[in-house]
Amino acid sequence: MEIRTKLATGIAVVSLNGRLDLVSAGIVRSSLSQMVSQGHTKLLIDLGDVSFVDSSGLGALIGGLKAARQAGGDLRIARAGDQARMVLELTTLDRVLKIYATVAEALAGY
Amino acid sequence: MPQSRRRWLAINSTWVLVEESLILTAHPDALESIHAALNRFWNQASYSVLPLSAASWLKFSTAVVEIAANIIRYAYPNDAGELGIRLRFYRNRMEARLCDRGVVFDALSLTSRELRTDELREGGRGLAIARAGLDQLRYRRTLAGTNCWRLVKQF
Numbered sequence A: 001m002e003i004r005t006k007l008a009t010g011i012a013v014v015s016l017n018g019r020l021d022l023v024s025a026g027i028v029r030s031s032l033s034q035m036v037s038q039g040h041t042k043l044l045i046d047l048g049d050v051s052f053v054d055s056s057g058l059g060a061l062i063g064g065l066k067a068a069r070q071a072g073g074d075l076r077i078a079r080a081g082d083q084a085r086m087v088l089e090l091t092t093l094d095r096v097l098k099i100y101a102t103v104a105e106a107l108a109g110y
Numbered sequence B: 001m002p003q004s005r006r007r008w009l010a011i012n013s014t015w016v017l018v019e020e021s022l023i024l025t026a027h028p029d030a031l032e033s034i035h036a037a038l039n040r041f042w043n044q045a046s047y048s049v050l051p052l053s054a055a056s057w058l059k060f061s062t063a064v065v066e067i068a069a070n071i072i073r074y075a076y077p078n079d080a081g082e083l084g085i086r087l088r089f090y091r092n093r094m095e096a097r098l099c100d101r102g103v104v105f106d107a108l109s110l111t112s113r114e115l116r117t118d119e120l121r122e123g124g125r126g127l128a129i130a131r132a133g134l135d136q137l138r139y140r141r142t143l144a145g146t147n148c149w150r151l152v153k154q155f
Helices: A025-037 A055-070 A082-090 A103-109 B003-009 B030-046 B054-074 B126-133
Strands: A002-008 A011-020 A042-053 A074-078 B018-025 B082-089 B093-100 B136-141 B147-154
Touching: A002 A025, A011 A025, A011 A055, A011 A103, A025 A042, A025 A055, A042 A055, A042 A082, A042 A103, A055 A074, A055 A082, A055 B054, A055 B126, A074 A103, A082 B054, A082 B126, B018 B030, B030 B054, B030 B082, B054 B082, B054 B093, B054 B126, B054 B147, B126 B136
Parallel strands: A011 A042, A042 A074
Antiparallel strands: A002 A011, B018 B082, B082 B093, B093 B147, B136 B147
């Protein structure tokens, strides 16, 4: 799992590459926590290059969401693929997390 | 009735049209092989006459990974052990069987994290995701001490 972060007008765009699952959830969760504690409370997770998300991966995203909101910010999603959208819908987390089709739309709407 | 439809109806729903099997050590490293096997299985099926749906496949394959991850995490708390997976396409459904020789899965003693229902809980969604995406999810413990999960998704 590769994690790359770019800062854009007060929003930290976190691009993930690979599977967001049991193996990578821990490192993603601590990465997001670290960003929030560094003052980046508005997170945008770009899932464009994430081939697979499972319940562990969702847990990492929810963990990041809680940390961000507790710090007065938020965590949003962009470019969720078919499989990611499926698990988000199946768990009704698509009602809890804002999901955008593109990063541009997400930055505009944040 | 067109020829192809007659031929299709002649395929018995007990016939295994595509099968993929593997035995792995129940360790997170096994997930790589499991995803590879799922991809091979799906690719094989795409060469057949099965009425495949990408949406159904996403739910089924995700369920397989969720159950496998559960086994990897919980079946062998003290030592290494094996996980067997068998994937099958039939005329009207896809099935997965996952078996291990580890500790019994005791549904009645689900930890509090699985039973919490608050939206922002960080854990405990694996089985729910598997169950919601499948037509059937069954577990049994054999007298020989094997745990077996059976996952079924109809077309």
